[in-house]
Amino acid sequence: MTIAGYPARGSSDGRWLALPALAVLGLFFTAFAVFAIVSLLHNVSGTASIVGPPSLDNYRAVVGLKLNRDITLDTLWLALQLTGLCILIGYPLAYLMARTPSRTLRNLILFALIVTFLSGGVTRAYAWLIILGNTGLVNTLLKTAGLTPLPLVHNRTGVIISLVHFLLPFFTLTLFGGLKTVPASLEEAARNLGATRLRSFVAVTLPLSVPALIAASTLTYAVALSSFLFPDLLGGGRNPMAANLIYQKILDAFDIPAAAAMAVLFLLIALACVGVLGQLERLVQRRFPTTGRRA
């Protein structure tokens, strides 16, 4: 039944509202389609021109090279490590933010995270070089204290430190939102029933935060996979991740079809990984039939 003055559900008026979203999605999809098509062509050696006929040669070449396989696997593994570190550092931070009665403390943490979010990547990368470099802040302090300086840049350590810093706001802010929906009264109820602070966290808050934890981890993992800038600047070119490899293919070899093939392959692998995590989240949601409902 249609109420006078209101269009019935599903009438054409409603469909126009979806148009802007469809346009944006269409644009992204077109870009991706162009990418996929280019990956099937091949480069004319020494020139920038790309010609047919379409084939899977680029894919064969990319997969065939051990270096590509190693770096892809290494990128997946590094992103996992980074996500793990973010959980270790970010969970307590998000928990503190969600539970502290001090508004000042919460705002301070929030401010620090958002400043990280908003400051430019290049600026931050050079800031880390200054702090971690051989004559940087940390090593100067170590030397002053009579200790051996540590190699902190142009290696894996520098990449990990700077990337954790970059990823932490994504993780913490997402988890914070989820933790806030777990009422503090549940922890009080647990303690009232005889659970210590730690037990009440382990038995109540932690399991209830698992859906938010998985969501935050998925986001962090996806962002970590696409890291480019920090491995480039703090890894000293010796610690490339998948994105750096694609970049080299374009700038060093001018082989755009090969780069496109790499990008498509990596995108599919990344989507598969994120898909697995998403499936896990749905599974957990089903395990707690209450999430999102009034308890």
Place this chain on the structure above:
Amino acid sequence: MRDEPAPKSEPGRIAGGRALWIGGLIKSYGPHRAVDDVSFEVPTGSLMTLLGPSGCGKTTILRAIAGFVAPDAGRIEVGGVDITGLPPERRQTAMLFQNYALFPHMTVTQNVAFGLRMRHLPRDEIASRVEAALALVRLEAFAARYPAELSGGQQQRAALARALVIEPQLLLLDEPFGALDQNLREAMQVELRKLQQRLGITTILVTHDQQEALILSDLIAVMNAGKIEQLAPPIEVYDHPATRFVAGFMGAANLMTGTLVARDATGFTVGIGAGTLRLPGAPPAGDNGEIALAVRPEAIGLDTATGADNDDTDGFVGAVSFRTNLGSRLLYEIELTGGLKLNVEEQRQDKTRVRALGERVRLRLDPHHCTVLRG
């Protein structure tokens, strides 16, 4: 704790008679004193209600008893043992939270078993005690459900079972009926009171609902601005409110201000508008002649005014300015000569004549139902 005041009662108190004793409790949030030097005790097995408007400090006291609020000063004893410094998990108090705080990821059984698991009881003892607790609140059939699959009343019963199963020395109820609709609320109130009396468990209830307090309590502490204004059995709080605040908060009482016009050995006379009222006993000492009175609407009788009752005669004469029906009762608002308005409630029987708007009436005020207020 800083500068703890000396306990209000003498040392060597007998512990058996009182389940809870609170002395000189103070808690401030910034410059605001949420609880301002409160002392009271609760006899074993009775139900005491902390009644007051929001922000009066009643919840802070309850949370201090449970251990979620650290008092600035004062002492809390449960069963004669000082628990002021104990963390919540080491107190023998069980709280029923406002929104029940059932663990949403656990079934009813797991919720009820939680407190027993924390006490590391043997598995079969946990099972039998959970079963008994669920039977007590008639939730056996819902044992395997999750809280979200229960109705509001069932959730409350599950939370109650979870609190009772640990056999606490004190049961703490934080506005437990607020989330229930009217009919269910009344049924649950009666059910809870019966259960509490049957188990003989000492209970502290926090509420802002005076009706609820009257239904459930053995003792009511009416609170205002961090202090207890009156601590007495429900009937006494209702019939003889100690202060203007209590009279107002207990609801519907007529408040009148008059002046002392005469006094003698057996009583005193208060003038209110054109009327005078003779009360037994001595007038409140040390005031400026102004006397505040509270009288319940149902304690006032109505007579049809005779021709002699004109505006010049003394007495409480006025006209019906509003009338409404409360089911078994009639509520009138009478505007007295001089402008004072009083509410009058009459039981309605078959013969009761419903008075018309504007009809002139004379009020009968029973001195024994007029309460002189302090403050």
